[in-house]
Amino acid sequence: MCPQNESYNLKFDYIIAGLGISGVWLSHYLLKENKKVIVFDKKNLQSASNVASGLVNPVTGRRVVTTWLADELLPFCKNEYTSLGEELCIQAITQKNILVFPSAPDLQNAFDNRMKENNSYIHPPQLSRQELSLHFNFPFNVYEISPCYVIHIQDILVSQRQHLNKENVLIDEMLDENLIEFKDGYVQYKGYTADKIIFANGISASKSKFWNGLPFVENKGQALIVEIKDMDANYIYKFGHLSLIPLAQNKWWVGSSNELSFKTTEPTDDFKNKTIATLKAVLKNDFSLLDHWASLRPATVERRPFIGLHPLYPQIAILNGMGSKGCSLTPWFAKQLTGKLINGSSIDTTADVQRFAKILSRQ
Numbered sequence: 001m002c003p004q005n006e007s008y009n010l011k012f013d014y015i016i017a018g019l020g021i022s023g024v025w026l027s028h029y030l031l032k033e034n035k036k037v038i039v040f041d042k043k044n045l046q047s048a049s050n051v052a053s054g055l056v057n058p059v060t061g062r063r064v065v066t067t068w069l070a071d072e073l074l075p076f077c078k079n080e081y082t083s084l085g086e087e088l089c090i091q092a093i094t095q096k097n098i099l100v101f102p103s104a105p106d107l108q109n110a111f112d113n114r115m116k117e118n119n120s121y122i123h124p125p126q127l128s129r130q131e132l133s134l135h136f137n138f139p140f141n142v143y144e145i146s147p148c149y150v151i152h153i154q155d156i157l158v159s160q161r162q163h164l165n166k167e168n169v170l171i172d173e174m175l176d177e178n179l180i181e182f183k184d185g186y187v188q189y190k191g192y193t194a195d196k197i198i199f200a201n202g203i204s205a206s207k208s209k210f211w212n213g214l215p216f217v218e219n220k221g222q223a224l225i226v227e228i229k230d231m232d233a234n235y236i237y238k239f240g241h242l243s244l245i246p247l248a249q250n251k252w253w254v255g256s257s258n259e260l261s262f263k264t265t266e267p268t269d270d271f272k273n274k275t276i277a278t279l280k281a282v283l284k285n286d287f288s289l290l291d292h293w294a295s296l297r298p299a300t301v302e303r304r305p306f307i308g309l310h311p312l313y314p315q316i317a318i319l320n321g322m323g324s325k326g327c328s329l330t331p332w333f334a335k336q337l338t339g340k341l342i343n344g345s346s347i348d349t350t351a352d353v354q355r356f357a358k359i360l361s362r363q
């Protein structure tokens with residue numbers, strides 16, 4: 001525990017580095033447990049969380065498989081985001097099912113096979129082929145994935161930031177890990193002391209001297225923000241790897257790429273031109289380009305997150321590696337990490353960073 005010495009006047013239970021969706025959920029759960037928390041984060045509109053579309057989708061890939069933990073995560077996300085929204089006085093989650101337009105016969109077959117196997121998330125569409133033909137060009141059958149959710153992630157980031165600011169527990173700067181001093185059972189950072197520092201700093205952790213042994217993958221994603229008039233915004237539309245996700249009236253998020261090798265982290269003309277060409281091919285409605293975003297997802301080699309305490313330095317912990325599933329995985333694992341920090345309860349072993357204890361102990 002931190003020393004109760006008067007010379008340390010800025011005493012906290014936890015310091016959190018990063019206020020993307022991971023930092024949002026961790027600060028939320030720790031504050032709910034009446035813990036004294038301070039968050040460091042310099043506002044960064046290019047963070048993965050700020051660029052994400054916020055989709056929670058239980059089905060993935062060309063083989064159309066149910067995603068890891070989907071049966072648990074979907075109802076959990078619905079509850080948790082609904083109550084977070086109520087606390088922040090915003091709409092944090094909306095159910096919007098996905099209409100999938102397969103681009104090739106093998107994908108259509110995969111959907112048909114899953115329906116035959118009674119996959120509970122895949123259904124025939126509620127809209128008729130005739131209705132869909134008014135807006136889209138499509139050669140194959142259409143399928144509906146349900147339930148799916150859109151997390152209003154940018155609104156959540158803004159509101160949690162405002163909330164922490166109001167409580168005077170947000171420092172608008174980056175935490176410099178070189179200034180962390182490890183003491184017996186606590187940490188000191190500049191004038192602040194805390195029991196622990198938790199790194200929720202997205203892909204930056206891959207360069208951290210404490211965490212760079214973890215098998216992170218930088219996965220670049222790009223999206224266009226597009227105005228499309230008169231398209232039914234009750235649905236998400238998916239053509240190959242491109243999803244069209246409604247953000248606001250007539251404003252759509254269109255993405256994304258999954259780039260594992262890239263020359264620049266900035267938006268590229270190549271992505272823009274290919275995406276516009278696909279939109280022209282599939283959309284009957286006119287559209288116009290409003291913006292173009294890019295960011296790096298904090299992905300991992302085995303596609304499982306990094307959660308828990310550092311094996312060498314028990315005063316630091318991590319909540320990271322959410323890859324392309326940050327919206328659904330983060331509340332679940334932030335809650336597990338909160339349990340670990342407060343009661344010593346266990347973390348799912350496939351996500352617990354202790355699986356890399358050997359690598360992390362080589363400092």
Ligand SMILES: Cc1cc2nc3c(=O)[nH]c(=O)nc-3n(C[C@H](O)[C@H](O)[C@H](O)COP(=O)(O)OP(=O)(O)OC[C@H]3O[C@@H](n4cnc5c(N)ncnc54)[C@H](O)[C@@H]3O)c2cc1C
Pocket residue numbers: 017018019020021022023040041042043044047048049050051052053054055056173174175176177200201202203204220221222223255256257294295296297298319320321322323324325326327328
């Ligand atoms: C194009 C694109 C589309 C995506 N779509 C979806 C989607 O539909 N659904 C989904 O679930 N996921 C999606 N993702 C993935 C999702 O964005 C990530 O999984 C998630 O946002 C990761 O959140 P995070 O808080 O861990 O990291 P980040 O969002 O990267 O946040 C980390 C924060 O830490 C800050 N930081 C960094 N270093 C420090 C430091 N030293 N001190 C203090 N602060 C620091 C950063 O500035 C940032 O604010 C998408 C990602 C991209 C790029």
